[in-house]
Amino acid sequence: MRVDLFDFALPPEAIALRPASPRDSARMLVVADAGMADHGVAELPALLRAGDCLVFNDTRVIPARLEGRRGEARVSATLHKREGPRAWRAFVRNAKRVRDGDRIAFAAGVSAVAGERGEDGSLLLTFDGDEPVELLLERAGTMPLPPYIAGKRAPDARDADDYQTMFARAAGAVAAPTAALHFTPALVAALDAAGVGRETLTLHVGAGTFLPVKSDDTDDHRMHAEWGRIDAATADRLNAVRAGGGRLIAVGTTSLRLLESAADPDGTIRPFTGDTSIFITPGYRFRAIDGLMTNFHLPKSTLFMLVGALMGRERMLAAYAHAIAAGYRFYSYGDASLLLPGDGCE
Numbered sequence: 001m002r003v004d005l006f007d008f009a010l011p012p013e014a015i016a017l018r019p020a021s022p023r024d025s026a027r028m029l030v031v032a033d034a035g036m037a038d039h040g041v042a043e044l045p046a047l048l049r050a051g052d053c054l055v056f057n058d059t060r061v062i063p064a065r066l067e068g069r070r071g072e073a074r075v076s077a078t079l080h081k082r083e084g085p086r087a088w089r090a091f092v093r094n095a096k097r098v099r100d101g102d103r104i105a106f107a108a109g110v111s112a113v114a115g116e117r118g119e120d121g122s123l124l125l126t127f128d129g130d131e132p133v134e135l136l137l138e139r140a141g142t143m144p145l146p147p148y149i150a151g152k153r154a155p156d157a158r159d160a161d162d163y164q165t166m167f168a169r170a171a172g173a174v175a176a177p178t179a180a181l182h183f184t185p186a187l188v189a190a191l192d193a194a195g196v197g198r199e200t201l202t203l204h205v206g207a208g209t210f211l212p213v214k215s216d217d218t219d220d221h222r223m224h225a226e227w228g229r230i231d232a233a234t235a236d237r238l239n240a241v242r243a244g245g246g247r248l249i250a251v252g253t254t255s256l257r258l259l260e261s262a263a264d265p266d267g268t269i270r271p272f273t274g275d276t277s278i279f280i281t282p283g284y285r286f287r288a289i290d291g292l293m294t295n296f297h298l299p300k301s302t303l304f305m306l307v308g309a310l311m312g313r314e315r316m317l318a319a320y321a322h323a324i325a326a327g328y329r330f331y332s333y334g335d336a337s338l339l340l341p342g343d344g345c346e
Helices: 041-049 133-140 176-183 183-192 231-243 254-264 302-311 313-323
Strands: 025-034 035-040 053-057 059-061 065-070 073-082 087-093 103-106 111-117 123-127 172-173 198-205 226-230 248-251 272-276 291-295 336-340
Touching: 025 041, 025 313, 035 041, 035 053, 035 065, 035 073, 035 313, 041 183, 041 336, 053 231, 053 313, 059 111, 073 103, 073 226, 123 254, 172 198, 176 291, 226 231, 226 254, 231 291, 254 272, 254 291, 291 302, 302 313, 302 336
Parallel strands: 025 336, 053 198, 053 248, 059 172, 248 291
Antiparallel strands: 025 035, 065 073, 065 103, 073 087, 087 123, 103 111, 111 123, 198 226, 226 272, 291 336
16 A cells, blocks of 8 residues: 555644653543544543453563764664664664774763664664673663654653553563553553453564654565564463453554464464564454554554554544544653444444
8 A cells, every 4th residue: 555645744733742640631532433532541441341351561661772982973872672682773873883893882881882784774782791781771771762752852750650651561662552651550440340351461662663664655664573472371361351252452552463463363362472573554354352542643654554454544544633633642642542443432
């Protein structure tokens, strides 16, 4: 499909620079085959059914942005995918000043040697020393805010909490699974009381999620790979939800992509450990999920293509036009949508 079919005009002021406070006070647009309706995240327990199950990503964002020097040249690096115990792929600003074998000196005595350049333009960085890389990043790194936020303000101490979900456990992401940023202990308690279950999986979100689609046609776009895991016990419980008549609602496109990667053609979810580079566009037949809670995405992005595949491109363009006109807040710190294909809408 032509990439420009997924374009829309977004006013810059619609981009949220801070999350709603409290988190579950964010707005939520419910989109279903029957239409759309304005709600709030706090209403989620009333919008789901007893027996449904929300599936969260428990990845934890690491301080993956580093500032340093290669000789006299200033260099900034954003790690995006682990390749080994001490090696990470990184998108490097001013990368033309860095050659294979060059050592980059970051803050707090942290350094790394540059390796080969990948097809996506990233560099392989191998960190010096024998300390765990996670400790090095805690010393020298900062929270990797998305470019559409970082371009308007600098990261600060608030982001260390704001850009982390309440489910964060497995360190390794360089971007937050932002749909889950809306959840609070009070909302989870209300979901429990309503009989809505929850499960977690792990997908370490990479910075490639922010890369623009540069191709004119979706067939020519190469999707970035991210590492994920669903263990056998979790897969069994997810399959039991559907067997019992409940729906699996992915919280975030990261959860959805991993569930779909792990699903057989008949919808059975299998244990999964490894990389996924699944690219979902209109025409895809969903197997593992029955709905999606997600934030509002960038024009011409792979994530807007995904929601267009789930609900229909024209329906989602209309939903986004409504959201813009109604003052919804967009992107990582913005408001939410609940997408329920085939369901009613109140």
